[in-house]
Amino acid sequence: MPRKPSVGSGDERLVGADRVLAVLVELAGLPTGASLDEMTQRTGHPKPTVHRALASLGRAGLAVQDGRGHYILGDEFLRLAFAHHEARPEHVRVRPVLERLSERFAETVHFAVLDGPDVVYRDKVDPAVGAVRLSSTIGGRNPAHCTGVGKALLSRRLLTLKDVEDWVGERELVRKTPRSPGNAAELHAQLAQTRERGFAVDDQENEPGINCLAVPVYLSSPSEPSGAISISAVAYRTPISVLVEAADEIRAIIEGALGRRERTA
CATH class of the missing domain: 1.10.10.10 (Winged helix-like DNA-binding domain superfamily/Winged helix DNA-binding domain)
Known part of the structure; x- marks a missing residue:
């Protein structure tokens, strides 16, 4: 066909x-x-x-x-x-942070932005060592509701269940894995937890065997995220618990280089 x-x-x-x-x-x-x-x-x-x-x-x-x-x-x-990609100011500012985090955790690090119901990956750094690397690509997309970067960004925009319901609309939230949020109520609960923690997690919700922790970044505004950075790890190599335990360190590295996140819950 x-x-x-x-x-x-x-x-x-x-x-x-x-x-x-x-x-x-x-x-x-x-x-x-x-x-x-x-x-x-x-x-x-x-x-x-x-x-x-x-x-x-x-x-x-x-x-x-x-x-x-x-x-x-x-x-x-x-x-x-590539000339257009290299000329993006956000790319120039974010790349050193991605490299530092990838070196620290020996995992893949992404910078992504929200585009409607999806996230778009604007930059990616793979670990210098390690047999397993992720297949994600710069310019690639994934559903926002089941990715760490997506939930980190949605948590700042969708503050109430009504906000989430309006955002979902008539769409079906696809469960890419059995762990993916499949309706507005489930997504709302995860976004509320994300706001409380200050970071988002994807515990094998977008792809089996892959988890991540994501933090919003504020490149041009103290209150509106420009995008989010995530450490995306192979679950057997770096369990989600390891990333959660290192959340303060991850946030400190990002905020130390790119500015502090907006603190209002």
Whole structure:
């Protein structure tokens, strides 16, 4: 079955530049590239349309053909993406803290922001040593309600059960594991505990075998978090109890470098 892209207000109405962007988005999900026939099948668009879109991307340096004739993202796309990422002020400020925490705990550390019902990872530092590393990627997303970074940020916005219910709306809170909060009442209880503690935990709620502790960070405002930093650990190597016991140390490292968190419960 062809998988149509999500660019535009309706796939059946994609025209012109929208089609080019739809092909670009599809190609970005194929790190080893794809043939013209494969791209046609995946997008569900006519082959001439896909070919013209790839040609447009090629002229801009955003797509190239490798030695097998497969299309892959071009170096110009990667240059633009990484130049933009490196230019983010938050990235420059947060990176040393991520490196310090990763070195201290020998685990992966993330910086993420809230985007609607999801969190988006803006930076990541893997441990220098250790056989197991996480598969998360910069720019990747996860549901906010079952991640430490998401709950750290939601706890500052959703103060009452009504707030949580309004945020959830008609959506279903997906239980990614049996430990995930599955309704507004369960999430509200976790957010209340997060406010009381000053940090959030994800005890294998987003991915089995992975837990984390997250703290909001305040880069531009003393009361509105800019994002959150989490130490994401392999559970058998660093149990959640170890991270909770080190919460004061983690918070001190973050606040010492980036400023103190807002103290009002």
